[in-house]
Amino acid sequence: MDTPGTPTTRSYPAPGLWARRQQCLQTWDCSAPTTLPSGSDKFKRSVSNPCSGHSLNLVGVHVVGSCSEASNFFAIVQSVYNFFSASTHRWAILKRCAQEKSLTLKSFSTTRWSARADAVSVLNQCLSQIIKALKEIEENISENPIARQEAKGIRNQLESLEFTFMLSLWDFLLSRFNAVNLRLQNVKISIDEVVNQYEALIKIVDETRDQFDYYEIRALNMSEIKEYRSETQRPGKRKLKADETRDGELELSARDKFRVDAFNVILDELLSELNSRCASYTEINEKFAGGSFSNRVTSESGPTPKGPETESWVASGWNDGDCEVRLNGG
Template sequence: MKHLSAENTKKVFYTLKNLSDTRWSCRADAVKALVHGYKSILNALTEICNDAGQKDIVKCQARSLYQNMSRLETSIYTQFWHEILEGFGSTIRYLQNSTMILSTALNLLKSLTSFVESKRDAFDSYETAGKELSDVQEYQNSRVRSLNVPLKPIDYGKASAVQLSPKEKFRTESFLPVIDRLIVSLRERMSAYQVANERFGFFAEISTMKNSELTLAAKKLVHFLSSRFGS
């Protein structure tokens, strides 16, 4: 079986990597390789499944991976996380710069948060990209759920049913909640940077501050340190 790698139009090769638990840049690289090699990976998994020389457990694992990657939902998430992780990776590289000042870091986080927020309205574009990536056009089975409404005794057991389309079900129950959790986490991080910038950010602007501004900022910092650590 050929080495699993993907080649784009610029003759750049991407090799599959393990997903890092800690480094965002490694996660971005892993998902990028998946995006650029999606069809090649599916073909390789098919070869494994049909290879009589492979152990049953190996073929079973390959079949399971193939089935998961052959879902439209998986290819949509692959395209989504590819774009999101690229954005996170770029921001984190700037944040890790030793010369980064707090106000700039705060603006970067604000920009990243706005970037993620904009993806709430981008589902259709990810769906289109997911279909192109996997050649799968349909979602998995839809689900029928009952409306949670008060019933008169005569209507017991006859609640009207709302059938979500597979697309709408995935968008509202999976796609949007992921984005909202990301936004909440980013806002929490941004809040921490905001507090730090209000207390210590003036050190990077001392040369341009008026005496009155510098005095006020210093007094606020002294007050905070005194209340935190005692006089």
């Protein structure tokens, strides 16, 4: 304990040392292992070891951004939460309609996919109760007219065949992603176990790609509407140029169009993102495989260190063809 009136002396790392340490601690989304950004010869053979949990979160972010049907689905999920959470009166109606179930709607984060898993799971389990609450608000003439119209619009979206299909599909996928993500957050997980987890997830997604009929049957059982949206709308036709004809044009049915443009796109993008990340971790694992060293290299997880007192790992011993990584001083 410092004596009153005595100046307190504290030591801090030299600026150059601290900058190098921050380079070691920095992580990136990995599509391929990269060399740490330093001009020093010591770091030329160093390989970044990106956070596997954060990288898995980014898989979902990229997939949703590549498919309009997926982004529209999550927008509807969020709109349900926004509608009921905006009013205690509406929330009370929802609770009353779900007396037999413990129903608590969840919002979701744009990057934390465990929150999306919770939000989709609740909606999948209590869809009929949510629709019942929306109908009650919609048909009550004493309700605000704007709220009634909003309830009707959300209800129509929830009852569509496309939404119930996406609900079943994403509930399954997100539950598996969340389970893997929780394992990846273990601070003692090794690189070879990270590779195993990614490979298991790739296998699940690959097998899901052949199960369109299964999810369609589930969606038909849940949905009030038994046809795809484009089957109930007048199809648009592309305007032909002067030297064009419609001979040889392929017109997909509404079912096939949804399978090709939504279902296949989502799963193909998932496989592409997962494979690229798995290949990166596999390359790191193979590079340092052999002996006891491969079990000592772990994927950085948890919050990024904020200062010298929270250092999680230090890279040292940058010798030719070798690299030693110490975890928590171990």
